[in-house]
Amino acid sequence: MIERHKQLLVPLPQGTVFKRLLTYAKPHWKWLIVAFLLLVGGAGAEILGPILIKIFIDDFLTPRTFDGQLLTLLGAGYLLLYISAAVMNYAQLLLFQKIALRIIQQLRIDVFARVERLGLSFFDQFPTGGLVSRITNDTEQVKELYVSVMAVFVQNIVFLIGVFVAMFFLNVQLALFCLVILPLILLIMQLYRHFSSKYYAEMSEKLSQLNARLNESIQGMAIVQIFRQERRMSREFQKTNQEHFNANFKSIKLDGLLLRPAVDFLAIVALMIVLSYFGITSFNSPVEIGVLYAFVSYLDRFFEPVNQMMQRLSIFQQAMVSAGRVFRLMDHDEIAPQKQGNSSPVIGNGEIEFRDVTFSYDGKTPVLKNISFHVREGETLALVGHTGSGKSSIINLLMRFYSIKQGKILIDGTPLEEFADRELRSKLGLVLQDPFLYVGDIEHNIRLYDTSIMEEEVKEAAKFVHAHPFIERLPDGYKSRVGERGTTFSGGQRQLLSFARTMAKKPKILVLDEATASVDTETETVIQSALEKMRRGRTTIAIAHRLSTIKDADQILVLHQGEIVERGTHDELLEKQGLYHKMYLLQQGAEWLEEMVSD
Numbered sequence: 228m229i230e231r232h233k234q235l236l237v238p239l240p241q242g243t244v245f246k247r248l249l250t251y252a253k254p255h256w257k258w259l260i261v262a263f264l265l266l267v268g269g270a271g272a273e274i275l276g277p278i279l280i281k282i283f284i285d286d287f288l289t290p291r292t293f294d295g296q297l298l299t300l301l302g303a304g305y306l307l308l309y310i311s312a313a314v315m316n317y318a319q320l321l322l323f324q325k326i327a328l329r330i331i332q333q334l335r336i337d338v339f340a341r342v343e344r345l346g347l348s349f350f351d352q353f354p355t356g357g358l359v360s361r362i363t364n365d366t367e368q369v370k371e372l373y374v375s376v377m378a379v380f381v382q383n384i385v386f387l388i389g390v391f392v393a394m395f396f397l398n399v400q401l402a403l404f405c406l407v408i409l410p411l412i413l414l415i416m417q418l419y420r421h422f423s424s425k426y427y428a429e430m431s432e433k434l435s436q437l438n439a440r441l442n443e444s445i446q447g448m449a450i451v452q453i454f455r456q457e458r459r460m461s462r463e464f465q466k467t468n469q470e471h472f473n474a475n476f477k478s479i480k481l482d483g484l485l486l487r488p489a490v491d492f493l494a495i496v497a498l499m500i501v502l503s504y505f506g507i508t509s510f511n512s513p514v515e516i517g518v519l520y521a522f523v524s525y526l527d528r529f530f531e532p533v534n535q536m537m538q539r540l541s542i543f544q545q546a547m548v549s550a551g552r553v554f555r556l557m558d559h560d561e562i563a564p565q566k567q568g569n570s571s572p573v574i575g576n577g578e579i580e581f582r583d584v585t586f587s588y589d590g591k592t593p594v595l596k597n598i599s600f601h602v603r604e605g606e607t608l609a610l611v612g613h614t615g616s617g618k619s620s621i622i623n624l625l626m627r628f629y630s631i632k633q634g635k636i637l638i639d640g641t642p643l644e645e646f647a648d649r650e651l652r653s654k655l656g657l658v659l660q661d662p663f664l665y666v667g668d669i670e671h672n673i674r675l676y677d678t679s680i681m682e683e684e685v686k687e688a689a690k691f692v693h694a695h696p697f698i699e700r701l702p703d704g705y706k707s708r709v710g711e712r713g714t715t716f717s718g719g720q721r722q723l724l725s726f727a728r729t730m731a732k733k734p735k736i737l738v739l740d741e742a743t744a745s746v747d748t749e750t751e752t753v754i755q756s757a758l759e760k761m762r763r764g765r766t767t768i769a770i771a772h773r774l775s776t777i778k779d780a781d782q783i784l785v786l787h788q789g790e791i792v793e794r795g796t797h798d799e800l801l802e803k804q805g806l807y808h809k810m811y812l813l814q815q816g817a818e819w820l821e822e823m824v825s826d
Contacts, residue, residue, distance in 0.1 A: 610768065
């Protein structure tokens, strides 16, 4: 399991990454062709400008021949070229940017959809902050590749080709001399890509670790402050932040060495070649000033796009590294358990059976060993045991959050893996110990944006679990706003809302994971009343924290270290005077002590 997660840190080959990025451009090929034609037109208009000035210098200014009509046409042509270049460059830039934003929009949708399909075993191992960093920061870097890099690269490459065509038109021998510069530029680019890819991979990973640290600290801020861990957390954050700084600074030093200074040096060498050539040529034959101007102008225009591309190489490298991390996540095959077979069984009675189920999260240490039980339609099965005994693991397997390798889980006699996700999720209702509420309002938290659930059904579900009275007392009733994770409500109120959410789906099987563990005694009375109504006519599996709440269960399983050590009704287990009996006496004593202290 851990080895599979380490694969997410291994960088993908940049060639593979670039090809996959290009596949996202295929749906937009028509507009890309339009943008490319506009780009070629704009580059051509800019390249023709110096040639018109060369004609003016050599054919009009040097021989001092001034034909008003021809000069007017030449000036109008130059102005037309300038305006055309500006319009076409604006249009192609707008198109490229729009296509880029569409592409990155689709990429984000794809990566988020993939993450939603991953199994809980993935989320158990991968830090939340690092995951958020890949979906947000890394995709933002990929966006810069399309928006700031690819359009500029395509434009400048076309422009450079046009510059060399114009140079060969003016002077073939001198243009060949200037071609020597191209291999040197490509060498600098290759050196930069080789070293910078390592630095940017390290930067991205350290940024993920920073996000993970922040997420962990903010989520657990109460614990941090209670145990006075601020200094330790600050030191650890500073250490990771320093490592991110070091990686960033390495890339800055590389940028300072191989980007602008190296290219500027080549530009000076090229200018020296051109001036030396014209200087030597002038000893034997006259030099056309217009050609000299055009060459110097083209050299300047040649190195301007080269500098632009070199400066964007850093963005290119960051984007390629980030895209590789995103694709690694999208390729991860640890998906949630899927339906098997072609049949479409339906959950009717809600009868549940575990047959010799053995399960391990890491593939090595079993947390469940040969678990077998049978719950008939409408019965209530309670699971009790100390922390780590395997209670929640049974729930996770029944909800098909994890796959099993040994044993069978059956619902109405049909293997669990044969049910479609929609059927399974609609017929199984889960209430967790720590209910999760979303930002929005109460109504949407109960229906979870399911348009098939009407407003009256939402209210009926709330009334059914006794949540309606406190909701009605709120200023905006069912439209009252819910903050992040429902922090504006008490634990009992959040739990009642989660009950209402479950009952609005009208499940056939009810799964309760210590639903009353974190509420006060008064609220527990209300919740117990709601639970009693919820269990009627439904098969129920409940993890019990307080044994007094499961006295009326049809069957109680006592788990210890992943095994069922006792089973029976409440009275039968007390008569055995085993582990359940000891747990019950301990809780009774604790409750008696609480009452004495409160009195």
